[in-house]
Amino acid sequence: MADFLYLASQSPRRRQLLEQIGVRAELLLPNADGDVAEDAEAIEAVLPGESPEAYVQRVTGLKLDAAVARHARRALAAAPILCSDTTVALDGRIFGKPEDAADAARMLAVLAGREHQVLTAVAVQAAGRRWAALSVSTVRFAAMTPAQIDAYVASGEPLGKAGAYGIQGRVAAHVEHLAGSYSGIMGLPLYETAQLLRAAGFVV
Incomplete structure (x- = not known):
């Protein structure tokens, strides 16, 4: 088994979280020179009537499928491939990444x-097998004035983040209560991730 894994995520936070538990990650990102174009927006589109739980797990699986194909195309060395996706939900409604500042404010x-709720799905593929987990946490914001x-x-912090916030940033001043996985709210639940990696034979 390799002493590193491939991380199929643009998020620097996920790489930092893996480092926190002593896991070395090499990025496996789309659209390198000469690579096949990948439609991330199509992958992240919500299906009609789809629950937040089903959505985040489906998107994570599709992202991992794309990463596995990318790995094969590039003929890279064998190592586990990890993918994760986070979404925010209120009353069953999915809050993805804001389109712009006005959308973030809304x-x-x-x-x-x-x-x-903050839902983060994580999936690992190694040697043709796949393991997956779902972390669900609860966050309560205090009332906020316009x-x-x-x-x-x-501040620019909400852009590119599900629900228009990053728990580890300035919004922490408005978080009244949270329950669940802090690392999961950041984007990679470390307990579940470590379990999946161990199941895949990776030493954590």
Whole structure:
């Protein structure tokens, strides 16, 4: 078994989280020179009537499928491939990455003063086998004034993040309570990830 894994994620936080538990990750990202174009937006589209749980697990599986194909095309050395996806949900409604600052402000206005779920799915493939897990955490924001929301959006932090926030950033000043996996809310639940890697024969 290799002493590293391939991480199919653009998120620097996921790589840092893996380092936290002593796992070395090599990035396995799409659209390198001469690579086959991959439609990430199509993968992340929500299907009609799809639950947040089904959505995040399906998207993670599709991203892992794409990463496994990418690995084969590039004829890379064998090692486990890890993929993860995070979504935010309130009353069964999925809050993905905001399209722009106005969309981020709209999401935060809905989440403010409410309790919502953060769902992170993680999947590992090694030697033709696949292992998967789902982490569900709960976060409650305090009420936020329009000025507070605007100030947070102006920081640029909400863009590119599910639910328009990063738990490890400035929004922490507005988090009243959380229950579950802090690393899962960041984007990679370390307990579940370590379990999957061990199941795949990787030493953690």
